[in-house]
Amino acid sequence: MTATTARRIARVRPLSPVAEDEHFFIANDAADFYSDTGKVWTVTGTPFPGSPANAGSRPRSGWDIGATVHEGEFTFLAPSIPANVLGMAHNTGRAGRDLPPQAFHKAATSVVGPGDAIELRPGVGRVEPEAELAIVVGSRARGLTPGNARTAVLGYTIGNDVSARDLQQSDELWVSAKSQDTFTPAGPWIVTDLTGDDLEIGIRHNGVELKAASSADLGWKVEEILAYITSFMTLHPGDLVLTGFPAEAAPIVPGDTVSCHIAGVGELTNPVAARQTL
Numbered sequence: 001m002t003a004t005t006a007r008r009i010a011r012v013r014p015l016s017p018v019a020e021d022e023h024f025f026i027a028n029d030a031a032d033f034y035s036d037t038g039k040v041w042t043v044t045g046t047p048f049p050g051s052p053a054n055a056g057s058r059p060r061s062g063w064d065i066g067a068t069v070h071e072g073e074f075t076f077l078a079p080s081i082p083a084n085v086l087g088m089a090h091n092t093g094r095a096g097r098d099l100p101p102q103a104f105h106k107a108a109t110s111v112v113g114p115g116d117a118i119e120l121r122p123g124v125g126r127v128e129p130e131a132e133l134a135i136v137v138g139s140r141a142r143g144l145t146p147g148n149a150r151t152a153v154l155g156y157t158i159g160n161d162v163s164a165r166d167l168q169q170s171d172e173l174w175v176s177a178k179s180q181d182t183f184t185p186a187g188p189w190i191v192t193d194l195t196g197d198d199l200e201i202g203i204r205h206n207g208v209e210l211k212a213a214s215s216a217d218l219g220w221k222v223e224e225i226l227a228y229i230t231s232f233m234t235l236h237p238g239d240l241v242l243t244g245f246p247a248e249a250a251p252i253v254p255g256d257t258v259s260c261h262i263a264g265v266g267e268l269t270n271p272v273a274a275r276q277t278l
Helices: 094-098 165-169 221-231
Strands: 008-013 022-029 040-044 068-070 074-076 086-087 103-104 117-119 131-137 153-160 184-191 200-205 240-242 259-261 266-274
Touching: 008 040, 074 184, 094 103, 103 221, 131 200, 131 259, 153 240, 153 259, 153 266, 184 240, 184 266, 221 240
Parallel strands: 086 240, 117 266
Antiparallel strands: 008 022, 008 074, 008 184, 022 040, 040 068, 086 103, 131 153, 131 240, 153 184, 200 259, 259 266
């Protein structure tokens, strides 16, 4: 898969020795994400100034800023630790513009990274993944306009807005349907200098490709979404805003594998597992 000269930024954890409280930011400028050069990264400082949660860990041997690290030496994490995770309701197509814009909050604790399991508790009912272009906020933002909204955008990642459909019917605020632990996989990296206006979005479910769509099919666009959200709340560095799901989904059950892919961004893959009761 290829992209433009956009930079990728990732949040990762070294594999040896593994320290669960460590995370570093790395960057890669290779146009071909999956080439040999695309797998060689440079340790960089945090892209989220002023965000203590995203400050990064103290340097360790081989992980000073400017050091070179190779895939195989680390695992990808969710690309940021957000204070806020938001999604857009009824933004699945152009018909969404017939309704006023409406956002919903997802718990920041629902965010997991690439390869982490989507855990389904017993009796949760029908659950579906939603592959979405996710805006990664790069700076504190309030009162944005469509004209300046992109100044607050660091880049884009893939967000999987996992949704319990039965609970959406019984919980009109969607909290229980959208905010369960592990219900927001995100990653594997942030891509900068990408417009996000017309990118193919789709899901591969157990190796079967479902019908894809495009970010161009979304009713409310990136600038409009950010202007709407920041009209009533402040966004912070590292926040994630999921823009909507225009493509086809299928119900998931433990044992499945879900891959969300967006052209120019990459692919986010997560297994599905039964939640273990305590």
